[in-house]
Amino acid sequence: MTTLPRAPEHALLTDLYQLTMLQAYFDGGMTETASFEFFVRKLPEKRNFLIAAGLEQVLDYLEALHFSAAELEWLAGCGRFHPRFIDSLATLRFTGDVDAMDEGTVFFADEPILRVTAPLPQAQLVESRIINLLQFQSLVASKAARCALAASGRLLVDFGLRRAHGAEAGLLSARASYLAGFSGTATVLAGMQWGVPLYGTMAHSFIQAHDDEVAAFEHFARSQPSANTMLIDTYDTDAAAHKLVALAERLRPDGITIQAVRIDSGDLGEQARRVRAILDAGGLNAVRVFVSGNLDEYAVRDLVAAGAPIDGFGVGTRMNTSADYPYLDCAYKLQEYAGQARRKRSEGKATWPGRKQVYRHRDADGRVTGDLLTTADDRAPGEALLRPVMRAGRQLAATPALTTVREHAATQLGALPAALRGLDPAPPYPVTVSDPLHALADAVDQRLQRNPSPDDRRSRP
């Protein structure tokens, strides 16, 4: 696959406080090893599970991390930092370790999906971009998985580039929705970058630019003889379906077939039924019916439940922006520094200290039954979900193909209890905290009481 040169990652895509703290760490020689973990504190409303996504971009970012000459020049001129510190940034690279859940893995509140272990300044600097990458793709993958579960195997295409929050959001949401179960995307660059399958139809403006609707259909079919979806709701949907039946007959001798129709307005289920009947009566049983327009997982579920003869859905804005809940309550927390486990003790916001591991348990049928949250050094039954993916700043394995990630996500979703796969709120999936982790928390609390230690609240710039 041809790939584009990657958009450059900028070390200055970070919060100012990371740099001011780094200068203080530099001044104080505070470079001992720190472990930070990324986790979600609380699942958003209407989410029974989350899907881990964004690791590929995080690892690429860490591996490439450096300050460019232009960035160093700007830092030198901004008046906030001293020359020795800026000199130290010129040679800064990420030399640490990363352990993470595979992309596509289902996860729940309090479970770390990524741990960075590195000299404190390195692990601190990368906080902003790591959260930025993991929270967005996990947010979208989780919303998209709900759409995919609702679509029950029907074609499901990401249409959301235009209302995504910028270029990267458009691209990464195409990626995240595909890995979570979408069939593909309309965003061409995502096809080129990751091989995400591409789907496209036509716009009303195409019909409008022709004097006659049939002429527009024929023009498009001759230009795209093997991949054409005709937008049929521009004038009168039923009439357009009849026109297509006649046109198909006329195109047949030339070996051109009409592939699909799209309906983008009105009562989609009712219109799909009428169009299906017209197409079938005209012998166009193979022509698929595709619908779009303000769809989300609930609209898809309702259309499927009503038995509407719909073969595919275009889902855009509401998926790409996770419109009902456009962010995750997530954090990247210091859990250990200089060999000591750390714990946040804010009221209602206590976190589990130290480097952690998640073990997932299954029944005889392979269905997951619950997770154990424990210390990283503990050995427990079940599958350990956090695996080493980077050591000393280098990725341990080649990036898995996105199709592999997508298969993993499908397997993960398939192994969930049925209630969790539904769109309605289900009883929470059981996540148990291990005895060793309880013991570690008690030990940290006792240390904090002896020598009141900082309350590691959610970091903010």
Place this chain on the structure above:
Amino acid sequence: MTTLPRAPEHALLTDLYQLTMLQAYFDGGMTETASFEFFVRKLPEKRNFLIAAGLEQVLDYLEALHFSAAELEWLAGCGRFHPRFIDSLATLRFTGDVDAMDEGTVFFADEPILRVTAPLPQAQLVESRIINLLQFQSLVASKAARCALAASGRLLVDFGLRRAHGAEAGLLSARASYLAGFSGTATVLAGMQWGVPLYGTMAHSFIQAHDDEVAAFEHFARSQPSANTMLIDTYDTDAAAHKLVALAERLRPDGITIQAVRIDSGDLGEQARRVRAILDAGGLNAVRVFVSGNLDEYAVRDLVAAGAPIDGFGVGTRMNTSADYPYLDCAYKLQEYAGQARRKRSEGKATWPGRKQVYRHRDADGRVTGDLLTTADDRAPGEALLRPVMRAGRQLAATPALTTVREHAATQLGALPAALRGLDPAPPYPVTVSDPLHALADAVDQRLQRNPSPDDRRSRP
């Protein structure tokens, strides 16, 4: 100002249907002039106005538009397009005209903020990215303006990079919020790229990495003697304020002053009152109090209304994602092709045909009183808001400084009726449709009835 090399714009950052339509236009020789306009159909709930933003990025995109060798190679290999069409893309540049409202201008439903007039294929191809750029920045600027109005002149800093939807969203929301009235951002790259003023504090992890809270404060103050904000809610907020009073005295002989404190948890108004009293009693009247944590325009308004002694706010996720309404109901519609005005007539979605202009009226005090939506050729009293900004693919003037845009936005907000500047829903601002535009719509309707013309519904991929 040092600037970074711009992230490359990719012509393939578009929807697949744009390319399939372009191939059909190519095959049919359909290259006459088209005018498309970008507008918002309906203001989101809880928005009394919108702020135009994103024009700078749109113009840069259009001026640089081209297919790279890698993109052309990928297109040739993807099997959807024929060689003569791909050859034509190799030389495709944007050679059209753009008329637009200045960035920072207040606008309302149905008012075009940008018009592209170009050969049909060019004007069609750029739809996806133009919407992507204009909708996001206008969305964020509009939300940010509400925060700025609520903050009534207090310091207001964008903290949202980490939960913005990707890198570009983080950067562009720093830009959009600054132009709409924020004081600055924590996102360093936005400072480097556009000169947005930078603000930063410290994270709880900084305190946590030290054995003692006072040692952490002192360490930070000595490293940042002239720009330090101390995070004081890590252990006990009141105790930390008292410690700072003692520390300030110790630092004074060295010429180091503590600039500000930040409170990130609890009842922000109540804590600010207590901290203010402690600081004042200790002679630290000049130390400012800054708060953060799940803030939006309502929380800011309530803290200001309660008279809390707060000098500044850090506002993140809810502003950067426009969390209560994370998208605009917007469109980029074909309004004229080959010299004929076009009109969309969908039920409940009719649009005004042809190329349009917006005139804004003011009373003797300069306060705006209403807008007139009319045809582009009409000459009416008031200020014409759409101005020529690009001709034959070239920008007509240098990009205005972001500070100039910000001043314009402030003037625009200041000229709004008071009710519209409030956070609560106000009676809609009057936008009148002119007689000439009514006449044009009637003429188009009559033409459509004679020869039923396409219903130019919202374009979708």
